[in-house]
Amino acid sequence: MAAKETLGYVSRTAAIVALRKEGLSSESIARRIGIDVKTVSALECSARRWHGKAPNFVRPSAGSFPVGVRERLRPHARARDISVDALIRRLIETVAFGNLVDAVLDDAEAAA
Structure with missing residues (x-):
């Protein structure tokens, strides 16, 4: 499945990681992206699992x-x-x- 460019980031996962680094809550991130809070959690979990293997979002x-x-x-x-x-x-x-x-x-x- 191809990444969905989100808020100027290469994917929803990249957007979530960046917004989390800014200190936003899961609820705030979900509202900003337009997804469920559970999706935020799932994508964050995926990002942790791929840490070191995934693209660096540059x-x-x-x-x-x-x-x-x-x-x-x-x-x-x-x-x-x-x-x-x-x-x-x-x-x-x-x-x-x-x-x-x-x-x-x-x-x-x-x-x-």
Whole structure:
């Protein structure tokens, strides 16, 4: 499942972790994001479980990808009503967490 960009963070989990660091209660976080308090707790638990393995929620910089790549992604981002950066994050997260690298890249012989 792809991450849902939330409040400018790459995912709901990232938003919850950041808001918790700001000292907000579970109830406040739930209201701000528009989810149930139990969902806040579940996502927080998931973040703790993945600690050290999950992405650090850092946004890629605009210069991280060539302009040509960004331009080719623009219509796909527009169709999803998200930014190109958000689309890039979703693509990378989906490939990484879905263990799809080998399916996407045709370099199995070179990687072996």
